[in-house]
Amino acid sequence: MNEFPVILRTLLRNRAAALLTIFQVALTLAVLVNVFASSDGYRAAVGQPMGIAESGLAAVSSEWIDIEGSRAPEGTDADAFHKDRIQRDLELLRGIPGVQQVSVTNGFPLSDAVPVRQMRIKRDDETSFASTFYVGDAEFVRTLGLELLAGRDFSNDEIRWSADPNLSEGAPVAIVSQALADKLFPKGDALNQQVHAGDRLLTIVGIVKRLPGLHPLWSNVELSYVVPGVRAQPLSRYLVRSEGVAIDEIVAAAETALYTAHPQALITVDTQAEIKTRTLSVAMSTVAVLGFVCALLLLVTALGCYGQTTFTVTKRTREIGIRRAIGSTKSQIVSYFLIENWLMTSAGIVVGVLLTYVLNIVLVQGLGATKVTPGMIVPGVLFLWLLGLTSALVPALRASFIAPATATRTA
Numbered sequence: 001m002n003e004f005p006v007i008l009r010t011l012l013r014n015r016a017a018a019l020l021t022i023f024q025v026a027l028t029l030a031v032l033v034n035v036f037a038s039s040d041g042y043r044a045a046v047g048q049p050m051g052i053a054e055s056g057l058a059a060v061s062s063e064w065i066d067i068e069g070s071r072a073p074e075g076t077d078a079d080a081f082h083k084d085r086i087q088r089d090l091e092l093l094r095g096i097p098g099v100q101q102v103s104v105t106n107g108f109p110l111s112d113a114v115p116v117r118q119m120r121i122k123r124d125d126e127t128s129f130a131s132t133f134y135v136g137d138a139e140f141v142r143t144l145g146l147e148l149l150a151g152r153d154f155s156n157d158e159i160r161w162s163a164d165p166n167l168s169e170g171a172p173v174a175i176v177s178q179a180l181a182d183k184l185f186p187k188g189d190a191l192n193q194q195v196h197a198g199d200r201l202l203t204i205v206g207i208v209k210r211l212p213g214l215h216p217l218w219s220n221v222e223l224s225y226v227v228p229g230v231r232a233q234p235l236s237r238y239l240v241r242s243e244g245v246a247i248d249e250i251v252a253a254a255e256t257a258l259y260t261a262h263p264q265a266l267i268t269v270d271t272q273a274e275i276k277t278r279t280l281s282v283a284m285s286t287v288a289v290l291g292f293v294c295a296l297l298l299l300v301t302a303l304g305c306y307g308q309t310t311f312t313v314t315k316r317t318r319e320i321g322i323r324r325a326i327g328s329t330k331s332q333i334v335s336y337f338l339i340e341n342w343l344m345t346s347a348g349i350v351v352g353v354l355l356t357y358v359l360n361i362v363l364v365q366g367l368g369a370t371k372v373t374p375g376m377i378v379p380g381v382l383f384l385w386l387l388g389l390t391s392a393l394v395p396a397l398r399a400s401f402i403a404p405a406t407a408t409r410t411a
Contacts, residue, residue: 025348041370051210053145057272098245132213151206175206179222305391330400345388
């Protein structure tokens, strides 16, 4: 304990080098903890059940384009043409062995390509909730495997065909997720209530337990609703649910069948799991880059601690020799430099904890990263303490072997 005042005075005299080490440790801790939190959160998001029959779902996109690049044959009513094409696609997909249900929709869950609408109770309410907006037919709920908690599913009479992306003239009813129902009506009386979604007035006729929305990392991913209808447009999307057959076999069969039926169309078939993984690819790439930066920071921090202690030992060779001459043991010399390093590392950790939360706020708001918890910081703190002490150990041991007679002759 008597060494602390001496060490503190020494650090204050050489504060530039000490501050550099403190900054390195702080930055390394902030990046290290956030990279760990983000990668852990993203991996959890990939494997997290979202309330749909994910393992048995395939997502099919079919965009019709003829040889000349027009959207419908010349002289043909476009709406009627695409309605007929979509109906034939549905029949074709339902005929694939192992297909249990098929639904036509405007977008796929967790695809980062589904429209979002503001949902509010009254048109002039300032409070609104950004919610994922689905258009689905009478098979939508069953195809996704959603659990209907209250109310009813859509009826066939409510399914309207329209080229309007918003289906503004469609049946004014909606099925909402439990999370959205709770947001709109915290008292639990959402069923049969009217709400405003964009410019439409809708009546809630059903509530499902979960309906994942736009992005797995979006804070409003659980806020979703679906209205009945089918969009008769050149780009059509289908959800296909398998039973008793591997989803990869369904994907291959759907690609072959659709390409054969529409050689001029642009066909894309993926599993729902592939869509979610692809949606998260940008976030995972960010984590990979941060991980590389983190490895470099750890290396720089280790070299910084080693270099700082080596420089101090070289600069104070005469002082070390004097201490040895008046009775300081080798262990006391080693402990002196280790304590000095520990104090700088600890100061860097204190600053680093604050910097960790600041960086985390930026990542959470910008990339939907996982929030940092104290339990994530503790391992980082212990690791950096160990890294600092290990890096300083070699030059500290070298200092302990300085001969008193040689040291006292040093100018």
